[in-house]
């Protein structure tokens with residue numbers, strides 16, 4: 001079926017300057033990977049986030065895999081992960097040998113809290129993955145206090161939350177690691193794929209370039225007998241006892257150059273999305289059977305626009321919307337209910353709010369380049385369908 005308002009329509013447009021950057025760097029960059037544009041993208045990202053170390057990567061899943069690798073899980077070590085998130089928040093940790101404990105979410109904000117995490121902590125817990133889902137920054141100050149008390153590593157999956165802040169500090173800059181995505185579906189994209197990893201610790205930051213690129217990194221001196229091939233210089237027994245295998249997770253120069261440019265308007269994009277989300281929520285205020293999370297501040301970047309039905313009419317609603325050309329969807333299958341995780345032994349979870357949210361949630365088409373008329377049409381159709389259902 002062809003939808004008038006598809007869920008995943010064209011989600012981005014690029015300015016003339018951004019298009020020119022791509023063409024220019026495509027012809028000018030040498031090499032086309034790991035060069036000056038990677039360096040300046042990382043520097044600009046650090047400035048934007050107010051952090052010391054950030055590394056451009058081919059996507060956020062690779063960033064999460066690096067985090068999992070750097071956690072160095074031993075047999076039986078546990079990591080706490082929300083059951084309500086995208087699958088990429090979780091499986092990199094399974095690959096690296098951790099045991100997952102599913103954390104519930106707060107039904108109103110749809111993210112984890114210090115309280116939902118605390119009930120999952122055991123003597124085996126080594127790390128926590130906090131996901132700022134839908135673009136809403138979880139209560140990081142409280143979560144960091146809890147993590148300190150229990151000596152836990154904190155990974156912030158900020159794939160959806162670039163630019164979201166709490167108390168003036170960016171999502172992704174509180175924990176030991178902060179992960180960002182520039183996938184096509186996110187608020188900004190480096191041509192389909194892309195990611196960034198923020199690392200807090202200086203020593204760990206010094207080995208990420210090697211882990212990112214086959215165990216190699218630049219030599220800071222002129223090598224004697226330069227014609228001999230450089231041997232991998234990933235050798236940090238004092239840190240990890242030589243237990244780290246490298247990867248190739250690099251992002252190309254053209255993508256880096258575009259990413260750097262897009263950082264100039266990410267806050268504008270976020271502000272536009274927030275304004276629209278608030279308009280949508282306010283216009284539907286009378287329909288109290290639909291529960292939105294209304295946040296009139298930069299704590300939410302409204303990457304996605306979601307709501308929860310309190311009267312079990314979700315599926316009928318989506319069907320009726322679909323008949324009128326609007327393609328709403330349901331998102332984030334609770335991971336413990338996913339066959340993949342169940343078969344791996346992770347089918348058990350005490351996450352009633354995550355289950356409730358998933359079973360009653362709806363996600364609206366919400367690209368920031370949707371034109372105003374289409375957006376108004378979506379509001380009108382939503383009102384009509386809700387009135388029919390009442």
Ligand SMILES: *Cc1c(COP(=O)(O)O)cnc(C)c1O
Nearest residue numbers: 059060061086088089159181183
């Ligand atoms: C998109 C997303 C990812 C994965 O990002 P990629 O860049 O596509 O690898 C991870 N976690 C969350 C919450 C996401 O939304």
